[in-house]
Amino acid sequence: xxxxxxxxxxxxxxxxxxxxxxxxxxxxxxxxxxxxxxxxxxxxxxxxxxxxxxxxxxxxxxxxxxxxxxxxxxxxxxxxxxxxxxxxxxxxxxxxxxxxxxxxxxxxxxxxxxxxxxxxxxxxxxxxxxxxxxxxxxxxxxxxxxxxxxxxxxxxxxxxxxxxxxxxxxxxxxxxxxxxxxxxxxxxxxxxxxxxxxxxxxxxxxxxxxxxxxxxxxxxxxxxxxxxxxxxxxxxxxxxxxxxxxxxxxxxxxxxxxxxxxxxxxxxxxxxxxxxxxxxxxxxxxxxxxxxxxxxxxxxxxxxxxxxxxxxxxxxxxxxxxxxxxxxxxxxxxxxxxxxxxxxxxxxxxxxxxxxxxxxxxxxxxxxxxxxxxxxxxxxxxxxxxxxxxxxxxxxxxxxxxxxxxxxxxxxxxxxxxxxxxxxxxxxxxxxxxxxxxxxxxxxxxxxxxxxxxxxxxxxxxxxxxxxxxxxxxxxxxxxxxxxxxxxx
Amino acid sequence: xxxxxxxxxxxxxxxxxxxxxxxxxxxxxxxxxxxxxxxxxxxxxxxxxxxxxxxxxxxxxxxxxxxxxxxxxxxxxxxxxxxxxxxxxxxxxxxxxxxxxxxxxxxxxxxxxxxxxxxxxxxxxxxxxxxxxxxxxxxxxxxxxxxxxxxxxxxxxxxxxxxxxxxxxxxxxxxxxxxxxxxxxxxxxxxxxxxxxxxxxxxxxxxxxxxxxxxxxxxxxxxxxxxxxxxxxxxxxxxxxxxxxxxxxxxxxxxxxxxxxxxxxxxxxxxxxxxxxxxxxxxxxxxxxxxxxxxxxxxxxxxxxxxxxxxxxxxxxxxxxxxxxxxxxxxxxxxxxxxxxxxxxxxxxxxxxxxxxxxxxxxxxxxxxxxxxxxxxxxxxxxxxxxxxxxxxxxxxxxxxxxxxxxxxxxxxxxxxxxxx
Numbered sequence: 001x002x003x004x005x006x007x008x009x010x011x012x013x014x015x016x017x018x019x020x021x022x023x024x025x026x027x028x029x030x031x032x033x034x035x036x037x038x039x040x041x042x043x044x045x046x047x048x049x050x051x052x053x054x055x056x057x058x059x060x061x062x063x064x065x066x067x068x069x070x071x072x073x074x075x076x077x078x079x080x081x082x083x084x085x086x087x088x089x090x091x092x093x094x095x096x097x098x099x100x101x102x103x104x105x106x107x108x109x110x111x112x113x114x115x116x117x118x119x120x121x122x123x124x125x126x127x128x129x130x131x132x133x134x135x136x137x138x139x140x141x142x143x144x145x146x147x148x149x150x151x152x153x154x155x156x157x158x159x160x161x162x163x164x165x166x167x168x169x170x171x172x173x174x175x176x177x178x179x180x181x182x183x184x185x186x187x188x189x190x191x192x193x194x195x196x197x198x199x200x201x202x203x204x205x206x207x208x209x210x211x212x213x214x215x216x217x218x219x220x221x222x223x224x225x226x227x228x229x230x231x232x233x234x235x236x237x238x239x240x241x242x243x244x245x246x247x248x249x250x251x252x253x254x255x256x257x258x259x260x261x262x263x264x265x266x267x268x269x270x271x272x273x274x275x276x277x278x279x280x281x282x283x284x285x286x287x288x289x290x291x292x293x294x295x296x297x298x299x300x301x302x303x304x305x306x307x308x309x310x311x312x313x314x315x316x317x318x319x320x321x322x323x324x325x326x327x328x329x330x331x332x333x334x335x336x337x338x339x340x341x342x343x344x345x346x347x348x349x350x351x352x353x354x355x356x357x358x359x360x361x362x363x364x365x366x367x368x369x370x371x372x373x374x375x376x377x378x379x380x381x382x383x384x385x386x387x388x389x390x391x392x393x394x395x396x397x398x399x400x401x402x403x404x405x406x407x408x409x410x411x412x413x414x415x416x417x418x419x420x421x422x423x424x425x426x427x428x429x430x431x432x433x434x435x436x437x438x439x440x441x442x443x444x445x446x447x448x449x450x451x452x453x454x455x456x457x458x459x460x461x462x463x464x465x466x467x468x469x470x471x472x473x474x475x476x477x478x479x480x481x482x483x484x485x486x487x488x489x
Numbered sequence: 490x491x492x493x494x495x496x497x498x499x500x501x502x503x504x505x506x507x508x509x510x511x512x513x514x515x516x517x518x519x520x521x522x523x524x525x526x527x528x529x530x531x532x533x534x535x536x537x538x539x540x541x542x543x544x545x546x547x548x549x550x551x552x553x554x555x556x557x558x559x560x561x562x563x564x565x566x567x568x569x570x571x572x573x574x575x576x577x578x579x580x581x582x583x584x585x586x587x588x589x590x591x592x593x594x595x596x597x598x599x600x601x602x603x604x605x606x607x608x609x610x611x612x613x614x615x616x617x618x619x620x621x622x623x624x625x626x627x628x629x630x631x632x633x634x635x636x637x638x639x640x641x642x643x644x645x646x647x648x649x650x651x652x653x654x655x656x657x658x659x660x661x662x663x664x665x666x667x668x669x670x671x672x673x674x675x676x677x678x679x680x681x682x683x684x685x686x687x688x689x690x691x692x693x694x695x696x697x698x699x700x701x702x703x704x705x706x707x708x709x710x711x712x713x714x715x716x717x718x719x720x721x722x723x724x725x726x727x728x729x730x731x732x733x734x735x736x737x738x739x740x741x742x743x744x745x746x747x748x749x750x751x752x753x754x755x756x757x758x759x760x761x762x763x764x765x766x767x768x769x770x771x772x773x774x775x776x777x778x779x780x781x782x783x784x785x786x787x788x789x790x791x792x793x794x795x796x797x798x799x800x801x802x803x804x805x806x807x808x809x810x811x812x813x814x815x816x817x818x819x820x821x822x823x824x825x826x827x828x829x830x831x832x833x834x835x836x837x838x839x840x841x842x843x844x845x846x847x848x849x850x851x852x853x854x855x856x857x858x859x860x861x862x863x864x865x866x867x868x869x870x871x872x873x874x875x876x877x878x879x880x881x882x883x884x885x886x887x888x889x890x891x892x893x894x895x896x897x898x899x900x901x902x903x904x905x906x907x908x909x910x
Contacts, residue, residue, distance in 0.1 A: 228622065229619075391598035437617065471646045476645075485699075
């Protein structure tokens with residue numbers, strides 16, 4: 001068969017494009033290089049819905065950010081992911097920093113962002129009691145907020161799939177040929193997909209994909225951001241997202257009350273060479289702690305539960321590059337989607353759809369579409385009566401597997417049955433293993449459930465696909481050396 | 490309607506502490522329920538298939554599962570109810586002074602459990618890589634020692650072929666030997682302190698007997714590998730700072746973390762139980778009662794023990810106090826604070842009562858073969874004892890009799906290092 005559209009990359013850009021296209025009478029496919037969706041750039045996103053004041057409206061990213069921001073209530077209603085408009089505070093600790101605050105505030109006003117408010121020290125401390133009282137001033141953007149980025153991407157993909165979009169994971173694009181107005185796309189392991197139109201949403205690898213299709217030459221520069229997560233009981237958790245005054249290359253190191261109740265600090269912004277380098281470093285941890293401890297009270301390394309890093313895909317001009325290719329036919333570039341890409345994503349998907357339309361893709365609305373996903377049950381959020389009802393439906397609902405985040409067996413089974421068959425896939429879909437013990441207690445139990453549901457032996461399961469095997473075999477598989485002495489202690 | 494059940498005593502956790510406590514309260518005729526998340530009682534003991542347990546408490550050498558089985562049998566014979574596969578979601582103190590728990594289990598669904606007393610016996614969790622923010626990548630093959638132990642001993646799964654163990658805690662040492670017995674190479678044990686965190690007998694029997702190198706005052710400064718662990722970088726420490734110019738590479742596909750245990754007190758804190766920052770466990774009086782009347786604590790949820798036998802003994806002792814409390818038998822004296830000074834990390838309990846037999850547990854901060862532990866009250870040394878062997882890995886236990894605790898007044902313990910090295 002020939003697809004109407006193949007979208008390369010199932011991160012937030014590809015997923016949003018797929019969701020927008022799924023409303024029309026066409027057949028689309030998402031091609032994802034990794035073992036699950038949202039396993040690339042989007043996985044390590046800070047989860048901020050930005051406030052529309054960081055970039056001038058002359059940039060594409062600012063325009064899409066402002067439009068995207070306004071679309072989240074509706075999306076949340078339709079798709080049901082965790083999202084909260086907490087508001088954003090940008091805080092200054094000196095008069096010099098206040099001058100930047102004024103410029104940002106004015107940029108926000110020029111961008112048409114409503115409800116921005118300049119704040120003195122007293123107003124800031126009223127809005128956020130966790131702030132260091134040495135704060136001088138700042139401003140408040142009530143339209144900013146936080147979201148669970150992977151839950152958002154999962155639900156976009158799920159909704160798109162309910163509306164007939166196909167998904168192929170472990171499909172790394174290795175080659176492409178043009179045959180009779182159709183693209184023939186080959187994967188690294190020999191699979192083939194035909195499609196009339198192609199969307200390049202390949203994140204860090206958008207430059208390589210562009211080259212494979214004979215489209216524009218450009219370079220994606222990875223810019224690393226390290227993040228550190230604090231226990232949900234950390235006394236530092238603020239009510240709102242706290243931003244410092246930004247620097248030239250980044251919005252600075254933030255304190256983020258995540259949509260699921262933990263506190264995140266970060267990210268850094270450092271250029272790196274390797275597009276797979278998501279390592280963290282001791283120096284950056286110290287740097288982040290020093291930054292945020294200056295802004296917010298109560299941050300302690302004792303509350304650290306994990307750290308991770310992600311890479312932003314950056315174009316030379318720092319802007320998004322979303323356009324019809326001028327070199328390759330029927331090929332849409334959606335590259336350079338760095339911050340504020342998540343905020344802009346609903347508008348990016350719409351923009352991509354419009355570009356495809358302008359290239360001749362007919363867009364006829366479907367008669368029947370699934371416009372809302374059924375609300376997902378999560379035992380930790382249910383009222384008691386609903387817990388009891390769920391238990392009667394399936395006792396697995398009252399069998400808690402992940403003690404730290406209170407995730408039931410039923411939620412894990414649901415994740416596996418929806419195709420999340422790696423330990424990380426289950427973790428990001430359900431939160432099982434994301435809490436303070438970091439899977440110490442529940443990993444083996446989750447592995448057993450995945451194995452039971454998929455028939456894959458436990459020792460063959462992976463953390464995140466590919467060679468990330470969680471075990472190497474079964475007891476008895478290895479030869480035992482017998483050079484033991486025996487001492488009495 | 491959510492079903493409600495009522496008991497005299499609810500024990501949370503069916504490990505060594507919970508089972509021992511329940512056996513005592515049930516035997517005294519108090520209706521007792523033990524709630525545990527797992528499908529079988531015994532807690533972490535069930536995955537500790539090595540022997541060396543029970544010599545003190547059961548007067549015979551047992552494996553972990555055998556110890557668990559005997560402890561469960563004792564509790565059940567005494568009449569305690571076991572509620573397994575069950576998780577306590579919420580606990581609150583009712584206006585009438587009773588304690589109300591919300592419990593989920595696949596067998597019974599949602600239940601409310603009301604009782605006059607609760608014994609916290611949830612044990613602890615392992616500190617992990619994330620808590621230490623060990624730098625590097627995040628591949629498969631990084632486990633806490635206990636998680637690897639569970640995979641290997643309960644599921645028969647080999648976590649890797651070549652391992653490095655970070656931290657020299659007892660679980661890590663036991664795992665070093667266990668891995669070798671399973672055909673897995675152990676390249677090194679890396680410990681940041683200048684002395685091992687685990688018991689000497691485990692250093693000898695689990696490392697020395699297998700020729701496994703122990704790097705003291707060294708730190709893992711990098712974990713390598715994108716999909717699966719490919720190695721670690723280790724650097725010596727100088728004044729606590731890794732000397733990265735002297736770092737070296739160790740090839741491995743597995744990293745186990747055995748870097749300490751944290752009492753699991755999130756549930757305790759949620760109901761207002763105050764914790765001791767030095768132990769991570771609740772502040773208790775000599776009746777093992779926390780700051781919230783009716784809530785008691787024993788075992789590793791109170792402070793991390795070295796031997797399971799001491800856990801069982803402590804829990805029995807706590808259970809006796811619960812019985813006295815329920816029977817309205819309050820000791821006559823007043824209460825006063827217990828403090829530690831030089832060379833001691835903590836003491837349990839934090840308050841005590843005169844005229845009552847009391848067990849004190851301590852951890853030393855120093856390694857020494859000549860020391861004197863003394864107790865001072867009202868300006869007088871009321872008790873002292875000489876020790877020829879003090880290690881931070883080993884608990885110090887002191888039982889003082891009612892007649893030694895005649896007076897009221899702050900009680901201070903200190904460990905004085907002797908002349909001998």
